[in-house]
Amino acid sequence: MDRRPIISPATPLIDRYGRQITYLRLSVTDRCDMRCVYCMKARPEFLPKADLLSLEELTMLCDAFIARGVTKIRLTGGEPLVRKDVLTLIESLGARIGPAGLKELCLTTNATQLPRFAERMAAAGIRRLNISLDTLEADVYRQLTRGGGIDKALAGIAAAKAAGLQVKINAVAMAGVNETHLPDLIGWAHGEGHDVSLIEVMPVGEIGADRSTQFLSLKDVRSSLSDRWTLTDLPDNTGGPARYVKVEETGGRLGFISPLTGNFCDSCNRVRVTCTGQLYACLGKNGRIDLRHALRAGGPEALDRALDEAVAEKPWGHDFDVSPGAAAAVDRDMARTGG
Template sequence: MTRTPAFPPQGPPLIDGFGRTVTYLRLSVTDRCDLRCTYCMAEHMTFLPKAQVLTLEELDRIASAFVALGVRKLRLTGGEPLVRKGVMELVESLSRHLATGDLSELTLTTNGTRLAEFADRLAGAGVKRINVSLDTLRPDLFRALTRGGDLAKVLAGIDAAQAAGLKVKINAVALKDDNASELPGLIAWAHGRGLDATLIETMPMGEVEADRTDQFLSLKDVRRELEGFWTLEDIPLNTGGPARYVRVAETGGRLGFITPLTHNFCEACNRVRLTCTGTLHTCLGQEDSADLRAVLRAGASDADLIEAIRLAVDAKPKGHDFRIARAAGPAVARHMSTTGG
């Protein structure tokens, strides 16, 4: 890819209409994935044609505009970001913002299936830590939840990431009928390897075959159960995302809780999401959008792009209103794999 020149700083920071400063961009590089997790996407997905997906140069240009506007953290997501052809060229290009000090962190969320191939190169590009989505340590359940995935590949990827010096955090979606009973074991396993862990409530996004009403598990209940045999100490850790963290005294490890349904975290929201098609969503749980691809492909100047971003962020909604109910349906029609992790 051709490297996009760095934008000079572009005036005041990005502040929305409710006074929240946006410093975190989650950038989806593809809607494709090599797994088919039951709570994330339909079994037979129709993926986007190539012409609708931003080029690597377009992704770089938009991300660089956000950095010029004061965004300090970039997270690459998907789909599965490491299945995107040429993605490491994008990572290595964006790393120039780390070198200048304009960006504090460049990271990604991955399912881990391709980490063994890319871990060393990620570390070489200045990536310091990554999130790996892993809901179970049982090979049979992993295969069922992902519709055919190989747990051994993910574990080998985590090994490779740690060997490359990357800090790894395990993200697990809490599923009442599938992994609820093994969450303590998964947490203990992660902490035993020196990994942080975060639990996430399932979110009503996109039509999937499974009924998420039956699978929803309140993390308030999970925490109450964990406190029956562990000592959980609240800590003021802030990694730039929505998780609230505790330290587990018995393991010495950190555990996060992301609770979009049982504890709305919108009052401190500092992040926006760009889909791989160039649609900017300033709220995960609302149907708001701004088409930055149309702006770019109409021949926008840097000033035009900056203005489009500012206008979109100014209109950021106050918050989401996720509900899990049998009659409610998805809160938004788009799948998480399309929105970006």
């Protein structure tokens, strides 16, 4: 695969609200070895593999974004590590890290594949991982993932730590499911040296579940945690939507990602591209630009024009609603969008 260095940024991608796009979340597959209840249906219909962009095309897309000022790329899925030969893509993009290219390449995973891949990922230039883990309770984990084994996830997290990768645990807070487990999860993660971010349930995709019963306000979670621990606000910004505190008793960092109770759209610096090349400038909107068509039919110039069009149409933000009876904000699920 092409390893040429990226040279000179062209015109930056700046939307009509003055926000510069510096962060690309790129899905490499909609497939996953889990079936998490807030992410997809129990029996999802996966895309035909022929519809997916090739690894070479994914690299070309990344090159186009880097040339326009994107400095951070996060590979997502589905579960990105179930895509065949994904390490080839990781190694190719890792070669783009440097003064004239990327500042950071990272990945979101459920950790089950990490014992096979962690060392090679670290060697390729990945330094940080977001790992989805909503509970330490084996039975609840099995329920949430529809059959997953927590031992595999914990083994993957241990492999990432052994490889020198920085781990952040992402936990979706769900009423009546894992809300009482969150303190134990946070305490364990901080004891292992991992950051934690808590995330509110988002109404993305029809998944066969009532999100109004799943939703748990992180304002309430923070209030509850404050009864147990001392939480000190931090100015830290990792390029994402989390607002961080230090848990004084554990010494660890805790983030709150609150798309419903603490809208963060004013500082949005990111876009999402699916494994089929559809660019979504907002997670909570259906508007998209077909980069696959631009790439295959028109080449680099058409791709550049498509990026301009997408950024020009980027909305101010989402309008999520998890009240009883409310429809999903968008029809595509998280696995297809890129989690």
